Amino acid sequence: MRWLLVKDLEILRRSPLLVAMLILYPIVIAALVGFALTSGPSKPRVAFLNQIPPEARTVSLGAENVDVTKEAKPLFDSIDVVRVKTRAEAIKKVKDGDVLAALVIPADVTTKLQAAAAGSFEPAHIQVYYNADDPAKQAFVENTIKARLQDANAAFGKKLTSVAVDYLGLITRGGQFSLLGQSFDVLGLQRAGVILKQLQAKVPPDSKLGKQLASVVKFAGLARDNLDLSPQILDAVGSPIRVDKTVVKGGNTPLGGFAVAIAVAVTLMFITLLLAAGALALEREENTFRRLVRGLVSRTGLLVEKVGLAAACSTAVALIMLAGLSIFVTIEWGRFPLWLVAVAAGAVAFGALGVAMGALAREVRAASLLAFMASLPIAVLALVPSSAVSNTLYDVIRVVSAAFPFKPTLDALNAALNRSGGIGLPLLHLAILTVVFTVAARIAIRRFA
Amino acid sequence: MQQPAATGRGREGAAAPILQAHGLVKRFGEREALKGVSLEASPGELVAIIGPNGAGKTTLLSILAGIQPADEGQVSHGPGEIGWVPQQPALYSKLTVAENLRLFARLEHCADVEGAVGRMLDQTELGDRADDQVSELSGGNRQRVNIAIGLVAGPPILLLDEPSASLDPRQRERLWEFILALAGRGTTVVYSTHNVQEAERYAQQVVVLADGERLFAGSPEELEEQVSGDQRAPDFEAAFVRFLHVRGH
Numbered sequence A: 001m002r003w004l005l006v007k008d009l010e011i012l013r014r015s016p017l018l019v020a021m022l023i024l025y026p027i028v029i030a031a032l033v034g035f036a037l038t039s040g041p042s043k044p045r046v047a048f049l050n051q052i053p054p055e056a057r058t059v060s061l062g063a064e065n066v067d068v069t070k071e072a073k074p075l076f077d078s079i080d081v082v083r084v085k086t087r088a089e090a091i092k093k094v095k096d097g098d099v100l101a102a103l104v105i106p107a108d109v110t111t112k113l114q115a116a117a118a119g120s121f122e123p124a125h126i127q128v129y130y131n132a133d134d135p136a137k138q139a140f141v142e143n144t145i146k147a148r149l150q151d152a153n154a155a156f157g158k159k160l161t162s163v164a165v166d167y168l169g170l171i172t173r174g175g176q177f178s179l180l181g182q183s184f185d186v187l188g189l190q191r192a193g194v195i196l197k198q199l200q201a202k203v204p205p206d207s208k209l210g211k212q213l214a215s216v217v218k219f220a221g222l223a224r225d226n227l228d229l230s231p232q233i234l235d236a237v238g239s240p241i242r243v244d245k246t247v248v249k250g251g252n253t254p255l256g257g258f259a260v261a262i263a264v265a266v267t268l269m270f271i272t273l274l275l276a277a278g279a280l281a282l283e284r285e286e287n288t289f290r291r292l293v294r295g296l297v298s299r300t301g302l303l304v305e306k307v308g309l310a311a312a313c314s315t316a317v318a319l320i321m322l323a324g325l326s327i328f329v330t331i332e333w334g335r336f337p338l339w340l341v342a343v344a345a346g347a348v349a350f351g352a353l354g355v356a357m358g359a360l361a362r363e364v365r366a367a368s369l370l371a372f373m374a375s376l377p378i379a380v381l382a383l384v385p386s387s388a389v390s391n392t393l394y395d396v397i398r399v400v401s402a403a404f405p406f407k408p409t410l411d412a413l414n415a416a417l418n419r420s421g422g423i424g425l426p427l428l429h430l431a432i433l434t435v436v437f438t439v440a441a442r443i444a445i446r447r448f449a
Numbered sequence B: 001m002q003q004p005a006a007t008g009r010g011r012e013g014a015a016a017p018i019l020q021a022h023g024l025v026k027r028f029g030e031r032e033a034l035k036g037v038s039l040e041a042s043p044g045e046l047v048a049i050i051g052p053n054g055a056g057k058t059t060l061l062s063i064l065a066g067i068q069p070a071d072e073g074q075v076s077h078g079p080g081e082i083g084w085v086p087q088q089p090a091l092y093s094k095l096t097v098a099e100n101l102r103l104f105a106r107l108e109h110c111a112d113v114e115g116a117v118g119r120m121l122d123q124t125e126l127g128d129r130a131d132d133q134v135s136e137l138s139g140g141n142r143q144r145v146n147i148a149i150g151l152v153a154g155p156p157i158l159l160l161d162e163p164s165a166s167l168d169p170r171q172r173e174r175l176w177e178f179i180l181a182l183a184g185r186g187t188t189v190v191y192s193t194h195n196v197q198e199a200e201r202y203a204q205q206v207v208v209l210a211d212g213e214r215l216f217a218g219s220p221e222e223l224e225e226q227v228s229g230d231q232r233a234p235d236f237e238a239a240f241v242r243f244l245h246v247r248g249h
Helices: A002-013 A016-038 A073-078 A087-096 A109-117 A135-173 A189-202 A208-228 A230-238 A255-285 A288-293 A299-325 A333-361 A364-382 A391-402 A406-418 A424-447 B057-065 B097-107 B113-123 B139-151 B169-184 B196-202 B220-228 B236-246
Strands: A045-050 A058-061 A064-067 A080-083 A101-105 A127-130 A175-179 A182-186 B019-028 B031-041 B046-050 B072-075 B082-085 B157-161 B188-192 B205-210 B213-218
Touching: A002 A016, A002 A299, A002 B097, A016 A255, A016 A299, A045 A087, A058 A109, A087 A101, A087 A127, A127 A135, A135 A175, A135 A189, A189 A208, A255 A288, A255 A299, A255 A333, A255 A364, A255 A406, A288 A299, A299 A333, A299 A424, A333 A364, A333 A406, A333 A424, A364 A391, A364 A406, A391 A406, A406 A424, B019 B057, B031 B057, B031 B072, B031 B188, B031 B205, B046 B057, B046 B169, B046 B196, B057 B082, B057 B157, B057 B188, B082 B139, B097 B113, B097 B139, B113 B139, B113 B169, B139 B157, B139 B169, B169 B188, B169 B196, B196 B236, B205 B220, B205 B236, B213 B220, B213 B236, B220 B236
Parallel strands: A045 A080, A045 A101, B031 B213, B046 B188, B046 B205, B082 B157, B157 B188
Antiparallel strands: A058 A064, A101 A127, A175 A182, B019 B031, B019 B072, B205 B213
């Protein structure tokens, strides 16, 4: 078997196209995945017209002045701003395709915000003009602006709450208050209560005045105690919905780490299937199969050799690929033994599937075509999320995915690379699939002779 | 049912057989491809298996070579003691001539791998092409490498399945020179052929198969005598066709 392996490696070496594919494939995939993970989407060009006069850019909230343009700054981090002077110019740029959208802030925005702070319910409006030539980018612009407006709304609401809390603090505890350049001392309920108690001590409790004073002191105490709770209540009203994330299944895998696991699993699948299926079919195409199995090598031995060849090559390629990806994405090198086990187990299972395909197809071209055509649906099915299809269909997809090595390979890699779940079950799954596909190949290979 | 085979006078003085196959039966589903075929061959003897298409020639050789088992019957030697050369060259086209020989010498567990490779290159006169990839060789040279691989372990018996089928007359001539030299050195050669002239010209024994039955085993002259009757056939091929006709094929 050793000499057969040496022979196959020599044949591989003499197939420059195949070797080039084996070397370049992981480099290209690693580079593509790496760049995709490290670079965000390009910023869309958006025309921006600010019609608020410079002197009206602040909204006065109690003692504090809020600069509206400063609050809108995060929006500009997400878009490439093209400043324009008129609304017509903004719309023309959108129509001409110079920009994907135009954002117009009308002059009355600050006035309406100021009115909102005073209790008015009329909201402030801004205008957005879109170019829908590129639906993907349009959706990106819409989502970006929507998200930033929500941020701005939340920030403004928080400011209002904060001002209200300050007022309530002043009423409860008293203190200095400035208005129109003049400073006032506000007594506050706390100090009013103290004064009232002092007065109460000097008035007979059974007198009419004493009874009235007692009820005023009681009211002041109740008002102070309850207003002390108001900041928490207002804070809750200012942020009415909060999102608490709880992971109930699987690990907390970052998107980058998961993408690495997918890239490695796809590479393993393609290379191992093509090599194993092609190498076995080649023995029949070269007429050497019958020569080998007449006592030189057993049929099972031949299958094991092909699985070993394909698994060894694809494992090497996958490890090179992981090393390449580690330039772009943080990968824990301390878990290298686990990567190796996951990659090797996946490669062996794909190798077994590959020899089964090679034994069925019997010709190199047919085997390669079968391996290639089977790979894509196997991978796609394994990546269908549970919420994307009905429960029944998802159960069917799960069963189909479980019959092929892609899903358990992905699970094993995800566990090894991203600490997502245990690795034992996927490895056991892969071992079972290896045995099943090797037995299937052993049965199918009877048709070879 | 096995037909009684004609026996050849030419084999009466033959040495003790080195290869013996007895009562070989092979079935493919309902069809019986071999119906109790027996065969004997002596050291250095050239045995030709002839017959019409579908007679069972390749099936008989593949059972003798150990590629597939017989449903019934026995063969005196295991596959390790018999060299086998398939009709289509069974070679790795991306490997060189020497690499192909070396690989099979190793798989055959030859004690002296390089010695066996050198010997085969000498015998096939392919020493100057040793480092050429098989894909660059002519059909004739590929067939020589194909035979050399069958011989690399030095088996006492060599089975050849239609060895000259794809060769031109010159290549065929050189091939037969090579095979005759082998037999001259004591190797028993059993070959199947559609070319009955090759059977008449080179074989000491011809075995006629038709529909899985052995109809005759003996020298070419004995076959001709069997069908000569009142009028002798003009040549061996005509005698062979007449023989098949007489036996109902």
